[in-house]
Amino acid sequence: MDAISLPVLFGILLLMLVLSAAFSGSETGLMTLNRYRMKHLSQAGHGGASRAAKLLDRPDRLIGLILLGNNLVNIAASAVATMIGIRLFGDVGVLVATVALTIVVLIFSEVTPKTLAALHPERIAYPAAYVYTPLLRVLWPVVMIVNMAGNGILRLFGVSPEDAAAHSLSSEELRTVVAEAGAMIPRRHQQMLLSILDMEKATVEDIMVPRNEIVGIDIDKPWPEVLQQLVDNQHTRLPLFDGSIDELHGIVHMRRVLALISNDELDRDALLRLAREPYFVPENTPLNQQLLNFQNQKRRIGFVVDEYGDIQGLVTLEDILEEIVGEFTTDPATRVKNVYMDADDSYLVDGTASLRSLNRAMGWQLPVDGPRTMNGLITEHLETIPQPGTKLDVGSYVLEIARTRANLVETVRVRPPRGRLRRAGAGHSDNEPADPRD
Structure with a gap:
């Protein structure tokens, strides 16, 4: 060297x-x-x-x-x-x-x-x-x-080199990846992907139309009134029941009803023959599973039942799809049920309004891990039916009871934090919301 x-x-x-x-x-x-x-x-x-x-x-x-x-x-x-x-x-x-x-x-x-x-x-x-x-x-x-x-x-030391590290992602890790994607994924697409991941955490009970708001045809009424219900109806598919929703016969499609009306062939028996057997859904079914169930059963509407078999509400395919892509309608009056903005930057909210719908439409952050409606949220916190004028704080939101009846908080005044105010197109309406069966 x-x-x-x-x-x-x-x-x-x-x-x-x-x-x-x-x-x-x-x-x-x-x-x-x-x-x-x-x-x-x-x-x-x-x-x-x-x-x-x-x-x-x-x-x-x-x-x-x-x-x-x-x-x-x-x-x-x-x-x-x-x-x-x-x-x-x-x-x-x-x-x-x-x-x-x-x-x-x-x-x-x-x-x-x-x-x-x-x-x-x-x-x-x-x-x-x-x-x-x-x-x-x-x-x-x-x-x-x-x-x-x-x-x-x-x-x-009990380590097998043949077992190469698995690089699969959990849903929470995938959520972080989507959220951190930044400009690589448009914001709207990010929201849709995150909504898909959220579907396994929500059940049909979270998004169902409550039974007291289900619109249907009561065939127990006189035939002229039944015809008037059909004429006034704005939905494509309607439940057909006898007296109450518990006596459910099935679902009728208005296209088939109109065909009989045009031929002057519609009567009570013909209407009953048009009814398709109802499809029932357990209330705790996750949304991602119910989406697959609708696909497998070739159904668009299901009736939500509790553990005793009692009908609690109605869920549709479009309800689930709206959890992913947002509301289909462009009419702000249908985004959330009965929300009115007052001059003092507060909102009057119907007690039966869904907390998930309020959060999505208004940009609020009300807790959704317990009760599913505004009435349920208030009664859980107070453990009683409050009197009008009662106020309570839920997080950073101030809720004031505006009107009650014997067993229900009918109207609540909500004062959200300043950063959560929406002045235009916030989803307030003087009319009833559009039903997802349209």
């Missing part, structure tokens, strides 16, 4: 440092790759992404290869630096070479390339994958021996 000149030794040292930086940077780049973007690029035919994905299928082999190369070049650099130090400074050159090489390797072969790779992993990892793929084949016997030794030690 004494025959090798100092310039050549410096050249060899520089080469070892560059190789060390390449190994260090590529290791960080490959390990910090976005696995889902890598899979997408791989499926799109990106060569570097395909090779990187195959290498990362067995990270123990990849790490063994990288560390084998990195340690070889670092040891070689140390030997060359020691030779240079002895030639330049004599025996003290060993110490000088050790200190200098430590600083140089730390800055130029570790911190700098790893920081660059962490900031731009794809620019480092994909070109490196082209090098590591053939290199792994060439050095496979050595890598295998190293891995066998390392994996044997891991098994002593």
Whole structure:
């Protein structure tokens, strides 16, 4: 080695440092790759992404290869630096070479390339994958021996290297990914994706039309009144019942009714024959499951029943779809039931209004993990039916009871925080809301 000149030794040292930086940077780049973007690029035919994905299928082999190369070049650099130090400074050159090489390797072969790779992993990892793929084949016997030794030690601690880390996402992790997507996903699309993830947390009871608001045809009434109900109806599908909703015969489609009316063939018996058997839904069915149930049963309307089989309300396919995409209608009067804005920036809200509907339409943040209506929220907090004028605080919202009857809070005055006010198109209306069966 004494025959090798100092310039050549410096050249060899520089080469070892560059190789060390390449190994260090590529290791960080490959390990910090976005696995889902890598899979997408791989499926799109990106060569570097395909090779990187195959290498990362067995990270123990990849790490063994990288560390084998990195340690070889670092040891070689140390030997060359020691030779240079002895030639330049004599025996003290060993110490000088050790200190200098430590600083140089730390800055130029570790911190700098790893920081660059962490900031731009794809620019480092994909070109490196082209090098590591053939290199792994060439050095496979050595890598295998190293891995066998390392994996044997891991098994002593109950770790199986064959079980590569699963990179599946939970719904909450996926929610974070969608929320952090920023400009890559339009805001409206983000809201829709998050609404889909929320469907498993909500049940049909959360979005159903309560039984006291179900509009249908009571065939127990005189026939002229039944005909008038049909004429005045604004919905496409109607429940057909006898006296009360508990005596349900089924669902009639107005298209078929109009066909009989036009032929002057409609009577009570004909109307009953048109009724399709009702479809019942347990009240605790999650929305995502009920969406599939509607699809499988080829249904659009279901009657929500409790554990005793009593009808509690009505849910439609459109109710569930509106949880994802928002209200279909552009009429602000139908966004939420009976909400009126007053001059003092307060709102008069019907006691039967759904808290979820209020939050969605008004941008409020009323609690929805307990009662589902404004009346239920108030009675849960007060544990009694309050008198008009009673006030209570629910979070940052001030609720004042405006009108009650024997067993129900009919109207509530809501004063939301200043940041939650909506002056225009807030969903207040003098009319009843449109039914989702339209």
